[in-house]
Amino acid sequence: MKPVPATDAVGNGRLREQLSAMTTEAYRPELADIDRLPTLDIARFMNAEDATVATAVGAQLPAISAAIDAVTERMTRGGRLVYAGAGTAGRLGVLDASECPPTFNTDPSLVVGLIAGGPSALVTAVEGAEDSEESARRDLDVLGLSGDDVVVGISASGRTPYAVEAVRHARSRGALTIGLACNADSPLAAAAEHGIDVVVGPETLTGSTRLKAGTAQKLVLNMLSTITMVKLGKTYGNLMVDVRASNEKLRARAHRIVALATEASDESIETALADNDGEVKNTILTLLASVDAPTAARLLEDAHGHLRRALEAAAA
Incomplete structure (x- = not known):
């Protein structure tokens, strides 16, 4: 085995000192026999640690x-x-x-x-x-x-x-x-x-x-x-509204989010989603503010994408 250069040995020694002072690197002697414990005991211990x-x-x-x-x-x-x-x-x-x-x-x-x-x-x-x-x-x-x-x-x-x-x-x-x-x-x-x-x-x-x-x-x-x-306005309350319905799962999710935000009928939601090219934010604005799709797009652009601000502007 090649000898470690003196400069590398010194640097390695300093690094070992640094690591020994870090709590994330601390050794826990009470766990020295963890490999002998039943699986459930180890899992319980890890779960308790994670809770901290x-x-x-x-x-x-x-x-x-x-x-x-x-x-x-x-x-x-x-x-x-x-x-x-x-x-x-x-x-x-x-x-x-x-x-x-x-x-x-x-x-x-x-x-x-x-x-x-x-x-x-x-x-x-x-x-x-x-x-x-x-x-x-x-x-x-x-x-x-x-x-x-x-x-x-x-x-x-x-x-x-x-x-x-x-x-x-x-x-x-x-x-x-x-x-x-x-x-x-x-x-x-x-x-x-x-x-x-x-x-x-x-x-x-x-x-x-x-x-x-x-x-x-x-x-x-x-x-x-x-x-x-x-x-940044990517949500409306806790609803994920910056979503475009581009596949079956997203279409179902988009419909549900619009329904939660507007309480509109299924038929109204489907029509508004189609008019707004599947954009959830625009659809909600169309339904809640009673505006057409181009107006919804303009209001959102003026509000830098914030749906709540766009709704306030539409109501002003």
Whole structure:
């Protein structure tokens, strides 16, 4: 076996020290015999551990809310939401980004997920990718960041070079930055304008931060994207109205949403959906404001897509 160069050994030693100080990496001696326990006992323990994650997220709600308001303000100006992370954190960012177009009818370029090592890293580990600060800068430069964009660095440890550099580089380009980590006082949170450190504590399996840390990151990303979209007018109350009925399932869902919003007859709903090319927002506006499809389209355009504002304008 090749000897480890002295410089690498020193760097590795420093990294081991850093990891030993992180709660997400802490060893739990009381679980040393977990592999000998009955399956049900292990499942009960993991379930109890998972139940603590929501409380940890709850402790960060003021920071999360402030970040969402800042994201909404940038996206109202035409900015994009960009997630950047490595490994599990990167995959969670890509997942959240990929769910926005089918959920909120957004353009795929509006919410973007970057993962260290590129798309292949979604299914195969790319060795050394998370340590590449150069890759973070390059991936963001390809997007051509502007001052209206938002970059969210995601890292369970809060020290992943790819995520930290993504935030630093984005900030140097004038973009709004958010750092999401699962250790207190993380370098990632410190590098960002909005730091969110959700401290979930030691994992059931030491070194497996796809567990509680991964769950916490998913919960926060759900809030970031969902609440931002609500504030951008992608919903009417809690109804998903930014939907176009383009297949059988969506047609049935669209009809039901319009019915819940308007209490109109089935016949009226079907006629209005056809007149509005299956657009749910337009259909609801047509029925509630008693306007034709072209007028509904104009009112929504003037209201920047906010159905409630368009209804208020129609009633004025």
